[in-house]
Amino acid sequence: MSAIDLDRVKHYLLGLQDEICVALEELEPDTGFQEEVWEYDHGGGGGQTRVIADGRTFEKGGVNFSHVQGDELPAAATVQRPELAGRRFQAVGVSLVIHPRNPYVPTSHANVRFFLAEKEGAEPVWWFGGGFDLTPYYPFREDVIHWHQTARLACLPFGQEAYPRFKRWCDQYFYLKHRGETRGVGGLFFDDLNEWGFDRCFAFMRSVGDHYIPAYLHIVERRKEIGFGERQREFQAYRRGRYVEFNLIYDRGTLFGLQSGGRTESILMSLPPVAKWGYQWHPPEGSVESELYDYLRPRDWLSDD
Numbered sequence: 001m002s003a004i005d006l007d008r009v010k011h012y013l014l015g016l017q018d019e020i021c022v023a024l025e026e027l028e029p030d031t032g033f034q035e036e037v038w039e040y041d042h043g044g045g046g047g048q049t050r051v052i053a054d055g056r057t058f059e060k061g062g063v064n065f066s067h068v069q070g071d072e073l074p075a076a077a078t079v080q081r082p083e084l085a086g087r088r089f090q091a092v093g094v095s096l097v098i099h100p101r102n103p104y105v106p107t108s109h110a111n112v113r114f115f116l117a118e119k120e121g122a123e124p125v126w127w128f129g130g131g132f133d134l135t136p137y138y139p140f141r142e143d144v145i146h147w148h149q150t151a152r153l154a155c156l157p158f159g160q161e162a163y164p165r166f167k168r169w170c171d172q173y174f175y176l177k178h179r180g181e182t183r184g185v186g187g188l189f190f191d192d193l194n195e196w197g198f199d200r201c202f203a204f205m206r207s208v209g210d211h212y213i214p215a216y217l218h219i220v221e222r223r224k225e226i227g228f229g230e231r232q233r234e235f236q237a238y239r240r241g242r243y244v245e246f247n248l249i250y251d252r253g254t255l256f257g258l259q260s261g262g263r264t265e266s267i268l269m270s271l272p273p274v275a276k277w278g279y280q281w282h283p284p285e286g287s288v289e290s291e292l293y294d295y296l297r298p299r300d301w302l303s304d305d
């Protein structure tokens with residue numbers, strides 16, 4: 001059985017944060033990321049938050065690295081996992097959300113993380129989690145297929161069943177039950193992953209993290225120069241409201257961060273700069289905006305006709 005090596009995970013994640021920021025800055029050379037280093041007030045560790053704002057391509061984006069630790073998890077975090085009660089914990093990860101200015105460019109999210117809980121005289125409890133997903137406003141079929149093809153490539157070294165398994169989990173996780181629709185067109189999601197042993201699970205997490213930029217930048221470069229007007233911006237803001245609803249009601253990372261006393265500004269960096277809600281408003285039937293709703297359901301994008 002391979003040994004747990006948190007330092008190796010942390011080293012990879014810091015490098016991943018750098019690589020993602022450099023790649024995104026190539027599309028926003030006049031703006032760039034601003035970095036803030038912070039400390040975790042409820043234990044040890046901290047992180048570095050990098051934010052880009054008011055750019056021509058990216059209206060708001062954040063790429064956050066965190067490594068937090070504490071003597072005890074909050075009670076709310078141990079309800080489903082009572083074996084974690086009374087254990088020291090460490091959580092290290094990179095999370096990011098990118099909200100483009102152009103409504104024809106999708107919002108994207110990615111997260112890769114490692115969790116370790118230890119207690120003297122007991123075996124450590126650990127797992128990896130993460131994934132990436134895409135939230136278009138005006139979807140293009142070829143973009144969605146590219147996104148899922150890249151997701152499948154990330155999974156291929158880990159068996160034929162890895163992509164269908166984690167794609168299905170993503171569809172189930174990023175689902176707004178009260179709206180009856182998925183948040184976007186999915187991608188990959190995994191959590192509590194330890195069944196393959198440390199080294200193989202770590203390799204899978206790295207593969208997911210390394211495939212985010214190839215999956216997303218191709219779409220951004222293809223769509224960022226399409227012209228748009230106030231109608232498209234209004235619809236983007238309306239659909240961003242769904243993004244806010246999911247993150248504040250369902251998202252595990254957001255809830256864990258707030259429950260464990262994490263840094264609020266870094267946790268909520270995932271929220272868009274502008275969002276709107278309309279009472280019982282829906283796009284007119286037959287409009288180009290209404291076409292989005294056919295995408296907001298689970299489907300096999302790589303075999304659909």
